[in-house]
Every structure is written in structure tokens, then in C-alpha cells.
Amino acid sequence: MRALALAALLLLALGLPARAVEPGERLADPALEARARAISRELRCLVCQNESIDDSGADLAHDLRVMLRERLREGDSDQQAISFITARYGQFVLLKPPVEPATYALWFGPPALLALTALVVALRLKRRGAQTPPAPLSEEERRRLARLLSEGG
16 A cells, blocks of 8 residues: 555655646537637747746636637637637737737747857957967076065965
């Protein structure tokens, strides 16, 4: 019995994805529910921000899931339902926003910043390697250095 409890705890610790869709939200039609689940995996929870509304337990995610299912029940296509939600909440609600001028910074900003950083580092390393070594000490500088070292030590 103890081993069974330990196995159950181990499964919980593995962090299996918890689905936040509540039984009362589910649609009676399995095909419609499958569509709703697929779409809700593409929509971001605006509270959690890194979870889909399908995974989130936040109240707003619940409201979005209910709204999505209402749109599908009313006969909206998948794209119409997504468009309805993005019209209300903006493209930030999409986990994978489209590549268009409004989202160029999101899509191309990180790689451009990485490339710029690599360029700056490469130029600095090149400049450091191209510097001429310092001229050797003159005889006077050597005597002065020797004197300073002998006085200090």
C-alpha cells in the first residue's frame, strides 16, 4: 500500500500537465469540444501569460474558455472564434502571433539583438588582438622601477 502511495506521489511530482478545463465548461458534442480544446491551446492566458487558457486555472482563462465555446456553439469557424477573441483582447492573446509589421519586433528582435551582441564582441576581440604591444622599458625606466621595487619591499 505504501508503495502505491509513493508511486502516486511520484507521478504528481513529475508535473504532468494539469488541464484546467472544468467539467461544467465542456461541450456535449465531442467534436465541438475537441475543436474548443485545440483552439484554447493556441490562446494565451492574459493573467498567467506563459500558459494557454486550456492549462490555466485563472478566472479570466475560464471566461475565455466559456466565450470560445459559446462562439463555437453559435456556429463560428475556428478562425472566426479566434478573430472574435483577438478583436477583444488584441494579438497578445495568441501564443503564436502572426508574422506581420506589428509583431516584427517580437519575432526578429531577439535574434537581431543576439547577432548585434556577437558582432560587438567580435569587433572588440579583434581590436584587442590588433593592438601593438607596449614598447619595452628604457634603461632609465628600468632603473627607476628597480629603485621603486627595492624601496617598497
